[in-house]
Amino acid sequence: MSGYNAFAEVYDKLTDNIEYKKRADYVSALFDRYGVRGKEPILDLACGTGSLTIELAKLGYDMIGVDSAYAMLSQAQNKKYEENADVLFLCQDMTELDLYGTISGAVCMLDSLNHLDSAEDVKRTIEKVGLFMEHGGIFIFDVNTIYKHREILGNNTFVYDCDDVYCVWQNSLNDDDSVDISLDIFEQEDGAYYRSGEEFSERAYPIEQYKKWLSDAGFEILHIYDEMSDRELNDQTQRAVFVARYKNRR
Structure with missing residues (x-):
């Protein structure tokens, strides 16, 4: 993956149309629907400049933001202090995720998994999320589709x-x-x-491939939605939202 150093400086300006509060509300509604409430430890994987992480923290979640790009995290830290947000940001490659404890939920949004260098990296990342997920924890992520x-x-x-x-x-x-x-x-x-x-x-992969990676890592797929909606996945879905529950017992 690229370091995204130049992109980090202008990322928020170029993505000003992304309504992070609305996305946080959408994610929170999914967590609530599937049994994860506020005050739970939640991981924001590939958090970028931290906009979604901070909005979720405002909703009461105990947020951890992870990204591999120092420049992105520098922007995130600035926002954290400006917003007086209680968020822990960590600089890590998501394929080598290493947390200090377990989490009740995780998000990986805005096609971040598509940016990984290989199918093996996607598989490994999903496995890493499962490694730190409590039994019954919820993983929500979206991916750009082949369409x-x-x-x-x-x-x-x-x-x-x-x-x-x-x-x-x-x-x-x-x-x-x-x-x-x-x-x-x-x-x-x-x-x-x-x-x-x-x-x-x-890189985009067939929906069935994501299903297999989730199943192999111990996740049960609860639903796959069309982006930012309760609509079913369809053949013209541009961004698919997966909701999966970790079912393996330690």
Whole structure:
């Protein structure tokens, strides 16, 4: 995975359209539906700049945010102090997750699992979550679907013009349905634009493959939703939301 250093500096500006409070409410409703209440220890895996982590902390969860990018966590720590949020942020690769105790739930949102370098890394990450999950704990994660990679991201180019940041997002679809992404980022400062760049890839897998990885790691799939809704997964779902319960006894 990339270090996302250049991306971290502008990530919040480029994702200003993401309603983190609304997403936190959605996740909280799912936790409540499947038996995880507030004050429980919850892991936010690949937490990025910490926006969702902090919103969940405001709802009463005992939050741990984990990300492998120092630059992202630096932004998260700044938000933590600004919001006076009680959150523990840890810099770890999600494939090597190592917590100090067990958790009652975990989230991994905004297609973070798609950013892992291989299918084996996704499998290993799910196993790691299970390793620290209490019996009956709930794992909620979303993934970009193969449909989205083929039909939406594809070989398309997107342009974002956000105040003092301009970004050209170029995609290249591969035969295995992975997408190589190249970002050209221009930041305005003192009347001049400064250019930086970032390159990374996303990989999409069949829904049945995620089901197998979950089952092999000791999880029971409770439901798969269309993103940010109670709608069933369908053949045009762009982002699938998995809800799974850890059923292995230690």
